[in-house]
Amino acid sequence: MASVILSIADARRLAEDWIAAWNARDLERILSHYAEDVVFFSPSVVTRYGEPTGMLRGKHALREHFRRGLETFGANVQFTIMDVLSGVNGYTVYYSRESGAAVVDTVVVDMLGKGVQVHAHYRAT
Template identity: 30%
Template sequence: MTHAEGTDVTLTREQMLHHAEAWIAAWNRRDVEAVLSAFADNARFRSPFALQVTGHATLEGRPAIEAYWRQALERIQRLEFRLLVAICDEPGQRMVVHYEATLGDTTRRACEIFVFRGGLKIEAEALYGDTAALPAGG
């Protein structure tokens, strides 16, 4: 899903839902290029894991986001995401993706908040839940 930056593209709810499914699938393939394709060049990404890996909780621009994800993937042998639900705010061009993330031997619930402009993500924030809150077996 690529669009020219600065265009007046407005994503429909269906397009957002498709994006959520494609995003999960791209991560499960470990396809960083596919994940990055929906980000604007000047996108901003926030994550507590980015702080652990890069020393910065907020990353500015696609090159910084890409470098973080590639470095993080080197540390993770097993990566599996399972979409639970996507909540779409079509007028506001925002979406929350709620998913289960298995990274290595740890499974936790997580949410990512995306803000779209011109059909591309300009902001994203990852929020991770407590692994102890999950029922036994996932």
């Protein structure tokens, strides 16, 4: 895959749609942002499943993880974009949650703009 610097406009478009999907609690729309073979790293994987690597592999595993998240937080889920940064083959979205926690997700994308590797980082309130 050739390296491409994602434009800030494209990065913002992807991030805004992803945030809107979470705020709408639309699991299929959320998942549309990920490749089938996505590798996802998050502290929530450790706390929710006791998986010490913090890693999930594949869209099927991510579907279950996000389904549980939506089930747990339900109508309270509300993400707000604070900033979006573009980079080589990806972007970073800095956002806040309804709890006031700050989150940074760094997403490496494939040629279709689908996340193939994601690293989530949290700052609790």
